Amino acid sequence: MDQVEEVFREERGRLLAALARRFGDLDLAEEVTSEAIEVALVRWPVDGVPPNPGGWLMTTARRRAVDRLRRDQVYAAKLAVLQIEADRAAPQPIGDELPDERLQLFFTCAHPALAAEDRGALTLRCLAGLTTPEVARAFLVPTATMAKRIVRAKARIRVARIPFRVPGPEELPERLPGVLQVIYSVFTEGYAASSGPYLQRLDLAEEAIRLARILYRLLPNEREVTGLLALMLLVHARRDARTGPDGQIVLLEDQDRGAWDQEMITEGRELVVAALTGGPAGPYAVQAAIAALHDEATDFAGTDWLQIVTLYDVLLGIDPSPVIALNRAAAIAMRDGAEAGLALLDELSAEPRLRDYYPFALARADLLHRLGRLPAARTAYGRALELAGTEPERAHVRDRLAEVEQTEAHADGV
Incomplete structure (x- = not known):
């Protein structure tokens, strides 16, 4: 069954795109793609995954699309068949x-x-x-x-x-x-x-x-394409270190940097240089430069927060979004202290798009915790727990809440 699911993940988008192009109708393409997958779910466990699963799904979906059009409108069905024939004859x-x-x-x-x-x-x-x-x-x-x-x-x-x-x-x-x-x-x-x-x-x-x-x-000469690829490679390079053996979250400061993908980091850094060369940098190139600074630090203490904040200043000028402002505030908290970061987060608290944003709630709770404002931190962690979407996030917040409650109990002499 895992093999079947892997095929579906690989082929679904490709199938939908091909059908949308052939028939010019996204709704129809989605419907027959889903139907083809449903048929495969019934037949493949019995008959086995075919040698060309993508071709099998395409044939099944295409036939159902033509059948659907034929039922709805004979003329549309003829056009669909003509389009299929034209596609087959077109040069690749x-x-x-x-x-x-x-x-x-x-x-x-x-x-x-x-x-x-x-x-x-x-x-x-x-x-x-x-x-x-x-x-x-x-x-x-x-x-x-x-x-x-x-x-x-x-x-x-x-x-x-x-x-x-x-x-x-x-x-x-x-x-x-x-x-x-x-x-x-x-x-x-x-x-x-x-x-x-x-x-x-x-x-x-x-x-x-x-x-x-x-x-x-x-598009090798489009610098923002280069910047985006660099950014994703530099961030994805940390994937194996971001969670522990039980799926628990491992924060950046606690990650085993030896588990980071050095080949991916090298490729990303080379792409960053290209993305930053030749004129004003775009937002993806600047974000990639920030990611590169994180990846270049030998340990968390050696992170160049001064340069990271400078780059966030540049980025906020290019893309003044609340999420960028949140990330900048977190970087300032590392450079200038939790009090400075919390002041910026309090300024952002009126932003509607951050009101129900889990990373904002968690960042605020963590800074309150660092400052020893335990009742406020407990309330903020409670809000973060409400907004957490995944089980590892909820487990992480519950652990932080437990730390706060333990500290409060100890302070009260319990």
Whole structure:
């Protein structure tokens, strides 16, 4: 069964992208993709996984799509069949010209005709296979709001007849940032899962890196593509040290740096240099430079917090988002002390997008704990516990709460 699930993870996005391109209808593509997987779940455990599972799923889904169109409208079915035949006869891309149909769908979902807040949401839902609540967490909005955005985006693609293709060179400057945002959002969900029993979803993180590598091969001179790939490599290099043997969270200061992936760090550092060369740096390049400083430190005490804060100042000027402001405050707490960091967090507490954001609640609780403000820390940890999405996060907060309560009990002479 593990083999079957692995095939589904690998093939779902590819299948959906190919079907969306063939039929021009995301809803139809999603429906028949799900149906093909359901059929496979019944047949493969009995018959075995076929030699070409992707081809098997494609054939099954394509037949169901044509059947669906035939039932709905005879003329549409004829068009669908003609399109399939045309696809079979069309010349295939050579080399890396277009190595993955998913990139076509990435650019379709990042089309400027779609509302900015809808683009990434749709792609995460369709291509990365994230659930609507997971997408909602990635964008810090309620689940109901995200569901409406996804429906709206699909309708817009259908009504506007947005083509499923990679844009020409003249369109890239406008379209590329949306694609990069989507890839990074997939990585972020893999780095820190929004829910479930595990802190990390390595399959998503690795999928994002794989897609970024494809984009980098296609667009090697786009510095923000380079910066994004560098950032993800430098962060993902720490994956094996971020959790303990029982899945518990291991903080950066406690991680075994010998377990970090040095080959990945070397590649990431080389890419950072390229991303920072040739003009003003973009946000992904600056974030990659911050990640490189963390990876270069031989131990936590040797981290160059002065330079990290300087880079966060630059980053906040490029991207004045509340999450960047939160990360900057955490860095300032390391450079200037917990009091300075807490003052900045208190200023950010009125930001609506951080009100229900677990990392903000945890950061505030940790600083209160460091300052010895135990009743306030206990309340803040309680709020973080409410917002924690994964079991390792909840276990981590419970441990911190226990530390606070133990310290309070000791102070009271219990």
